[in-house]
Amino acid sequence: MTPFGTGLTAALVTVITLTLGGCSIETTAPGTARAGAASDAKGSFGPVDCRKAKCIALTFDAGPGKDTPRLLDILKERKVPATFFLLGRNHVLKHPGTVRRIAAEGHEVANHTWSHAVLTDRKPGEIRAELEKTQDAIAKITGRKPRLMRPPQGRTDDTVTEISKELGLSQVLWSTTAKDYSTNDSALIRKRTLDQAGKDGIILLHDIYEGTVPAVPGIVDALREDGYTFVTVPQLMAPAEPEPGTVYRP
Numbered sequence: 001m002t003p004f005g006t007g008l009t010a011a012l013v014t015v016i017t018l019t020l021g022g023c024s025i026e027t028t029a030p031g032t033a034r035a036g037a038a039s040d041a042k043g044s045f046g047p048v049d050c051r052k053a054k055c056i057a058l059t060f061d062a063g064p065g066k067d068t069p070r071l072l073d074i075l076k077e078r079k080v081p082a083t084f085f086l087l088g089r090n091h092v093l094k095h096p097g098t099v100r101r102i103a104a105e106g107h108e109v110a111n112h113t114w115s116h117a118v119l120t121d122r123k124p125g126e127i128r129a130e131l132e133k134t135q136d137a138i139a140k141i142t143g144r145k146p147r148l149m150r151p152p153q154g155r156t157d158d159t160v161t162e163i164s165k166e167l168g169l170s171q172v173l174w175s176t177t178a179k180d181y182s183t184n185d186s187a188l189i190r191k192r193t194l195d196q197a198g199k200d201g202i203i204l205l206h207d208i209y210e211g212t213v214p215a216v217p218g219i220v221d222a223l224r225e226d227g228y229t230f231v232t233v234p235q236l237m238a239p240a241e242p243e244p245g246t247v248y249r250p
Helices: 004-011 030-035 067-079 088-092 096-104 124-142 158-166 184-196 211-227 232-237
Strands: 017-019 022-029 055-063 083-086 108-111 169-171 202-206 229-231
Touching: 022 030, 022 067, 030 232, 055 067, 055 211, 055 232, 067 096, 067 211, 083 088, 083 096, 088 124, 096 108, 096 124, 108 229, 124 158, 158 169, 184 202, 184 211, 202 211, 211 229, 229 232
Parallel strands: 055 083, 055 202, 055 229, 083 108
Antiparallel strands: 017 022
16 A cells, blocks of 8 residues: 555645657646645535545446446445546436436536547547537436546547536546456455555546445445545545646546
8 A cells, every 4th residue: 555655745746747649748636736726715625624634536437337326325334425437328328316316425426428439539529529428418417517527548638638628627537446347356456456545546446347346345444444534536636626627647
């Protein structure tokens, strides 16, 4: 597990450069966003002030799916807020009741595109459609358009950033991935997650794979025992608010 001091040092790096597909993209750490917040910033805090506490954000991609209600039961029982990056086609449209429940139970509802298209491979009009269709589908169910999006495979560039900014969407990457798409071994998913976890980290999991949801209780319990408090991604950067177009990465 990443030591407390190491995570703090990473958070204080103002901007790091992310190279994807030959393009250099500037990214901002959540801790940097907090440190740069204006005195009148209105970002909403979660259960703690992450300027003082050891925080981490749990995020789930590519749902909702058949196991998402079970995951929501686990999160409710353990009082853990999470951030869900939802796919539009075959997910949001197929499980509107689950989308409604995610929002009603206080989780952050976010955009993971319509069809999981790699946005850097698409034309501007296609990028916009991938994001807008999911925005509209979620808003129709919850009454609110998402303010965060995660580009599939984490691939972004200047065009994706510009369109995201126009749509009021911040981009959120991650610091921890269990690569749960490659295994159904819940114990391995738990180990990989815990081995990479650090202060101000953003954990990437998928609630559509067989081994992931069973791994969540062990992940939550172990991180809490290690002193972490779970928050949503916006709560991680409070009192700063997510800035449209900005790419956030611990």
